[in-house]
Amino acid sequence: MWVAWTVPAVWLLLAVIDRVVKRKGRQRYRLFLERYGLSVSLGRIQFYTNRVNHLLVRFSDFFPRRWLQAWFTVGVVIGLVLIPLSVGVLVFTLRSFIVSSDEEARDPLLVPVLPGVNLPWSQLVYFLVTIAVSGVLHELGHAVAAVSENVHIDGVGLFFFVMYPGAFVDLHTQHVTTLNSIQKLRIFCAGVWHNVIIVFVCLLALYCLPWILFPLFTSTQGAVVNGISKNSPVYNNLVVGSVILSVDGQSVHSKADWMALLSKISQHGFCANKSSLKRMYTRAVSLSLSGVVECCQNESLSDFCFHSSEPLWDTKKRYFCLNARKFTAGLHCKQTSDCLGKSVCLHPSLDSESRLFRISHVGSKDVIFVGHPMLLHQTISLTDYRPRINLFAFYRLPGVTETFLLYLISMSSALAILNSVPVYYLDGQWIFSAAVDTFFKDWSEEIRTKLTSGILMIGTVLLVLNVILGLTAVLNVNT
Structure with a gap:
């Protein structure tokens, strides 16, 4: 709220300077104001x-x-x-x-x-x-x-x-x-x-904006990143010009789709083959300050803790440290009955506000995002238009025009x-x-x-x- 005192202070200073200069009889200042039709008062x-x-x-x-x-x-x-x-x-x-x-x-x-x-x-x-x-x-x-x-x-x-x-x-x-x-x-x-x-x-x-911008832009595929904040959690994964195709497996055709998906996204599980999990369960389980169970002790950015809603073989084998990129490529599920054959449904270990999902975009690997979805909305700006000429300045033109x-x-x-x-x-x-x-x-x-x-x-x-x-x-x- 520094504006509340900065703005009045600036105007008070200008008014005082104007009054002092006029009282001291600075004729040049008065002539300057009269010549250009200027007048200064408080505010x-x-x-x-x-x-x-x-x-x-x-x-x-x-x-x-x-x-x-x-x-x-x-x-x-x-x-x-x-x-x-x-x-x-x-x-x-x-x-x-x-x-x-x-x-x-x-x-x-x-x-x-x-x-x-x-x-x-x-x-x-x-x-x-x-x-x-x-x-x-x-x-x-x-x-x-x-x-x-x-x-x-x-x-x-x-x-x-x-x-x-x-x-x-x-x-x-x-x-x-x-x-x-x-x-x-x-x-x-x-x-x-x-x-x-x-x-x-x-x-x-x-x-008529799509037709007005048609000679320079196309709006047929995905939502285009035209700005990304340095404090964005995906700053190193997405760049200006990246075309986002899907969020959590749901197609994105426009920035409206992007916003709608982020606002309603819910956490689901992922199907995994039960036999392949026998070698991956972990007993080293700890509780974070936020109350989230952590089971990956190597602090690798690629691994994440997943859990089953019920023990798979005995009462302790329910937490698994898995490679997030490989594991989240599987089928989505809410419970084990949603999975095929001898597969089980595992959920990421997260707090109630966070989500884990994939963001698919053109020309690179999917982004694995973990956190509050609205962080993406706050730190990434999108446009529905992709420039036909690959110039950095062009990416901002549709957003600037629309705004x-x-x-x-x-x-x-x-x-x-x-x-x-x-x-x-x-x-x-x-x-x-x-x-x-x-x-x-x-x-x-x-x-x-x-x-x-x-x-x-x-x-x-x-x-x-x-x-x-x-x-x-x-x-x-x-x-």
């Missing part, structure tokens, strides 16, 4: 410019105005539909937490992302880039919609708040106030509408939900206010104002409670 660095305004106008003019207005009118419909849906999701989440006794049902929908807490540092770049892309395209929607309604753009900006990047568009307020409620809705709903489009495009890209798309879906969905809820200081405030003016224009302004204020207050409280719920869940998991 926030902002960049603001009007130099791209003409580019936004030229981009908007590239499309016929009628097309743009039709496009953003569809966005109004989507934005208005999302208001009750997003509020319903937040209410359902809050109700489930209060009423339900099922832990899975109590999981919050909106979970604050905290780097180093519930976001691995290895995923930080994905998070920062995708939230920035989602935010910029969100604001681009507002900007293009504003230009299509002849609203002047005073400027655009980027900011970094605590640990989160973002963007904003500064519209000319007087121009906006002269618009009718439908025109306002086109502008206010444009950001949410663009986030919905991002989600749809990314989902389509994920579905980027998934993060973009997550970030854009979150922005769409957050900005659809009628909440103060977010798009939902202006969307709901314009919607009330549109559908209840016959009501007095006083009634409309009271209705808007009441709903905004309820929505704000609802969102705050969900965020607190999510933050509490994150901190509880990591304590």
